[in-house]
């Protein structure tokens with residue numbers, strides 16, 4: 087081939103690449119697919135030491151491992167009608183959320199959607215104009231950018247939902263790329279499995295889908311200066327009994343992660359579920375938390391759904407609880423779990439009505455166990471609860487032990503409460519939580535403390551003297567909690 091032809095081919099290739107970059111929906115080409123993440127995934131161990139612990143070039147809060155744990159994250163109240171809160175209304179609330187101890191603000195589905203179905207995306211490249219005061223497309227984008235700026239000015243982070251499990255009949259994908267849909271062995275498009283009500287399933291392992299959704303991620307990261315994504319429903323969305331082959335979301339998330347990091351190295355992913363299987367029925371796919379590879383944080387679904395209810399009804403001891411956290415909860419790559427009492431999902435949203443008395447101690451529990459706490463915006467209608475979150479989260483956010491420390495059981499005997507030590511280097515915090523309908527007296531093993539140690543209950547502003555560390559007698563009012571720190 088002579089030089090001239092080579093140059094011409096080169097120019098054509100460059101032109102094609104440039105054109106593809108300008109278009110909102112580039113024609114996918116499978117060879118664009120990134121391969122595995124280039125480095126072994128490990129995480130920052132402590133986010134206040136000024137040291138890049140995992141050697142990825144990002145120190146403390148510049149690292150996505152860290153900012154996600156430095157304060158609570160939010161979850162929205164889903165608007166099923168056409169009146170969701172606007173971006174600008176949220177912008178006004180940001181300083182208040184910051185004061186409460188929130189670090190990460192999350193927007194649920196913000197794309198164009200069908201009325202009454204806030205989640206399924208119709209067009210990824212169109213915003214839901216109900217979110218905007220000014221309904222013009224460009225003006226609406228500006229309002230989202232304003233919210234992002236306000237979040238960043240308050241030293242907080244913002245993520246939006248990354249939705250990929252379905253493509254409803256009304257969607258751009260379903261209409262334009264029916265070949266991207268999940269199909270059974272007979273070639274019929276199938277609905278999501280087991281949640282058929284989510285509508286037709288998207289084949290997330292289709293290389294063209296991976297390219298398309300990676301481009302969507304790139305567009306939002308670039309256009310809006312986001313800090314990452316909350317990964318909606320990454321579990322495998324098909325029934326292996328009727329669909330052939332492997333269609334899991336692993337390659338997609340690897341691709342999105344690599345793209346996201348190339349734009350903003352500090353960005354992070356939060357997984358709604360850290361594994362392929364279903365929380366309610368893990369029999370179809372396994373529950374190894376494979377998405378910990380790509381996601382800095384994943385929801386502690388098993389804890390909230392199965393372990394926590396046992397604690398509520400007193401069927402688990404403090405020792406068993408701590409043992410479960412240390413040994414039973416599966417976490418890979420030293421990732422963290424999101425801890426929550428409520429989310430917008432109905433089963434979690436109803437907790438305050440199911441267990442009104444245990445609600446406040448539950449908030450203390452979720453704010454003081456290892457992981458990253460979450461506040462659902464639906465919980466903040468009550469001043470008492472907002473104040474309670476503010477107290478709990480600010481104690482947590484100012485404590486390395488509560489954010490990054492180990493956990494061990496200190497409950498010894500007496501009434502059954504949950505009492506644990508959180509410890510990081512020399513800092514020790516003792517948390518005691520009474521989920522019972524009576525004032526309790528329990529004995530704690532605080533033998534690691536010298537006799538006469540003075541501890542301060544930050545939640546109730548009381549001073550306690552540890553007169554008998556081996557057998558410390560503690561009283562807690564019904565449904566009360568204590569967070570003891572050394573003065």
Ligand SMILES: [Ca+2]
Nearest residue numbers: 130142149151
């Ligand atoms: Ca890192």
Ligand SMILES: [Ca+2]
Nearest residue numbers: 132133137146
């Ligand atoms: Ca560090």
Ligand SMILES: [Ca+2]
Nearest residue numbers: 140142144149
């Ligand atoms: Ca790092």
